[in-house]
Amino acid sequence: AQRVTQPEKLLSVFKGAPVELKCNYSYSGSPELFWYVQYSRQRLQLLLRHISRESIKGFTADLNKGETSFHLKKPFAQEEDSAMYYCALSRSGTASKLTFGTGTRLQVTL
Amino acid sequence: KAGVTQTPRYLIKTRGQQVTLSCSPISGHRSVSWYQQTPGQGLQFLFEYFSETQRNKGNFPGRFSGRQFSNSRSEMNVSTLELGDSALYLCASSTSSGTGGNTIYFGEGSWLTVV
Numbered sequence: 001a002q003r004v005t006q007p008e009k010l011l012s013v014f015k016g017a018p019v020e021l022k023c024n025y026s027y028s029g030s031p032e033l034f035w036y037v038q039y040s041r042q043r044l045q046l047l048l049r050h051i052s053r054e055s056i057k058g059f060t061a062d063l064n065k066g067e068t069s070f071h072l073k074k075p076f077a078q079e080e081d082s083a084m085y086y087c088a089l090s091r092s093g094t095a096s097k098l099t100f101g102t103g104t105r106l107q108v109t110l
Numbered sequence: 111k112a113g114v115t116q117t118p119r120y121l122i123k124t125r126g127q128q129v130t131l132s133c134s135p136i137s138g139h140r141s142v143s144w145y146q147q148t149p150g151q152g153l154q155f156l157f158e159y160f161s162e163t164q165r166n167k168g169n170f171p172g173r174f175s176g177r178q179f180s181n182s183r184s185e186m187n188v189s190t191l192e193l194g195d196s197a198l199y200l201c202a203s204s205t206s207s208g209t210g211g212n213t214i215y216f217g218e219g220s221w222l223t224v225v
Binding site: 043044045046100102 | 152200
């Protein structure tokens with residue numbers, strides 16, 4: 001069975017500090033990995049996906065198949081980054097069937 | 111372009127009743143999937159419909175069912191409601207259910223409270 005683990009429920013950092021939101025997964029095949037974000041009073045939205053290898057709002061994430069991780073990183077946190085972040089996995093070919101982690105709330109303080 | 115629209119936004123039902131939730135996907139999107147979000151279990155996949163056919167199914171009891179119409183609008187139904195069905199039900203749509211770069215767009219959800 002596939003599983004996504006986000007070990008931290010809450011991550012609190014100061015503005016300008018680096019951010020790393022951890023995500024580990026277990027899956028026997030070739031997964032597709034995603035990060036979703038939910039800002040206060042907004043709907044869940046895609047932040048980035050591993051196949052795109054892009055940087056969105058300064059965030060990047062690299063899929064490490066050896067460590068089965070897909071950590072989300074940003075070198076300098078901004079106040080507007082405060083939100084709930086979910087790591088998600090899908091089996092190749094079923095991109096609409098996502099397995100989500102429990103989420104990490106990122107709190108950026110001054 | 112209008113986003114994914116879910117109705118009703120909030121509802122309260124009594125144990126044993128049934129409920130129907132509706133989802134209008136983004137225009138042109140043929141895949142609609144449903145998720146249940148609870149504090150205890152987090153976000154869990156219910157099912158996905160594509161071109162009126164159920165393509166994928168999660169691990170929920172048969173009380174949870176859904177359908178998709180020819181205009182891609184979807185409904186989900188929960189029969190014989192239990193207290194544990196209280197949750198936020200999210201609908202999401204995308205252009206297809208395939209792999210490779212499809213972005214899934216979520217609605218704001220329907221808050222169901224069972225009393």
